[in-house]
Amino acid sequence: MDQQIIMKIDDLRMYFNTNGGVFGNKRKIVHAVDDVSLSIMEGETIGIVGESGCGKTTFGRAILRLYKPTGGSIEFMGQNITDMPERKLRQLRSKMVYVFQDPYESLDPRKTVGSTVGEPLIINHLVRNKKEYEKRIAELFEIVNLDPSMANRYPHEFSGGQRQRVAIARSLASDPKLIVFDEAVSALDVSLQARIVNLLADIKERLKITYIFISHDLSVVKHISDRIAVFYLGRVVELSEADELYKNPLHPYTKALLTAVPIPDPFLEDKRDVIFMDGEIPSPINPPKGCPFHPRCPFATDICRTDAPQLVDMGHQHLVACYASQEGRLPK
Ligand SMILES: Nc1ncnc2c1ncn2[C@@H]1O[C@H](COP(=O)(O)OP(=O)(O)OP(=O)(O)O)[C@@H](O)[C@H]1O
Numbered sequence: 001m002d003q004q005i006i007m008k009i010d011d012l013r014m015y016f017n018t019n020g021g022v023f024g025n026k027r028k029i030v031h032a033v034d035d036v037s038l039s040i041m042e043g044e045t046i047g048i049v050g051e052s053g054c055g056k057t058t059f060g061r062a063i064l065r066l067y068k069p070t071g072g073s074i075e076f077m078g079q080n081i082t083d084m085p086e087r088k089l090r091q092l093r094s095k096m097v098y099v100f101q102d103p104y105e106s107l108d109p110r111k112t113v114g115s116t117v118g119e120p121l122i123i124n125h126l127v128r129n130k131k132e133y134e135k136r137i138a139e140l141f142e143i144v145n146l147d148p149s150m151a152n153r154y155p156h157e158f159s160g161g162q163r164q165r166v167a168i169a170r171s172l173a174s175d176p177k178l179i180v181f182d183e184a185v186s187a188l189d190v191s192l193q194a195r196i197v198n199l200l201a202d203i204k205e206r207l208k209i210t211y212i213f214i215s216h217d218l219s220v221v222k223h224i225s226d227r228i229a230v231f232y233l234g235r236v237v238e239l240s241e242a243d244e245l246y247k248n249p250l251h252p253y254t255k256a257l258l259t260a261v262p263i264p265d266p267f268l269e270d271k272r273d274v275i276f277m278d279g280e281i282p283s284p285i286n287p288p289k290g291c292p293f294h295p296r297c298p299f300a301t302d303i304c305r306t307d308a309p310q311l312v313d314m315g316h317q318h319l320v321a322c323y324a325s326q327e328g329r330l331p332k
Pocket residue numbers: 016017018030031032050051052053054055056057058059216284
């Protein structure tokens with residue numbers, strides 16, 4: 001099957017200027033996303049994982065042009081949107097949508113959930129009359145397994161899981177091609193997380209949408225992702241098919257992250273070597289020279305402290321940015 005690229009991201013950089021706080025008056029630059037290149041195929045789900053502050057949200061917002069990138073380029077459905085003026089971008093906005101972590105924030109408490117779901121239909125002129133409007137809202141409720149008769153209720157009458165379903169229904173209203181889910185299930189308890197993730201997988205099959213699924217939790221993205229990109233300090237350090245990443249992690253950071261995920265398979269559990277990271281995640285204000293992970297890496301050598309490693313395909317489209325891994329110096 002010939003897969004098309006839906007979004008092509010090249011050398012994306014997103015820096016923020018901050019001042020040095022109360023005492024400092026020197027401006028500091030936060031390297032939230034640094035040199036990220038990724039081609040997203042139509043219909044796939046890409047998981048974006050990494051610790052808090054590694055740039056996942058900034059990446060998700062920048063690729064949907066909710067920010068103006070500092071550098072690099074973004075192509076969406078064949079159009080370069082990097083510098084596209086808002087007026088022109090408006091038509092594409094309905095095709096790429098963002099779903100937030102906390103449905104409390106995205107749902108207006110004063111509006112019925114039906115009007116929240118229906119709002120994109122009106123903004124984007126997708127319905128011609130009230131009958132069509134109501135029919136489409138009922139359809140969207142059914143897609144997320146909510147009873148359409150609930151449309152007249154208010155968000156406070158809903159549970160957390162139901163509110164997230166409402167937020168998902170709203171995100172589907174404009175018939176998007178690409179959805180970024182930013183920690184979309186993180187606020188829910190574990191069993192509910194699995195149900196929402198399954199629902200999202202079903203919706204994707206039915207509607208042929210491309211997903212970018214952001215989570216700090218590797219076990220959440222495992223089942224829904226086709227490929228996974230591991231972020232560290234604003235960079236992609238490993239990119240691979242999901243199964244392959246869990247079976248055969250190549251970056252010491254990914255290995256360390258995975259040791260925090262319980263593996264139910266006792267054979268795998270046995271084979272797994274445990275890697276502990278030293279220290280805290282460094283600040284993206286002064287990212288370390290060379291490999292961003294070197295200050296915490298037990299395998300770092302001189303070159304890691306001076307030159308940033310590039311992503312290299314180690315076979316089967318499994319890419320890693322780590323000298324030790326590329327040179328086969330990591331324990332298996
Ligand atoms: N608007 C902003 N101005 C200044 N710095 C910012 C801004 N937004 C994000 N940052 C910084 O950029 C870095 C990346 O933040 P981001 O929110 O993208 O990380 P994240 O991976 O989504 O984290 P989390 O898992 O906590 O949601 C952080 O150091 C953050 O403080």
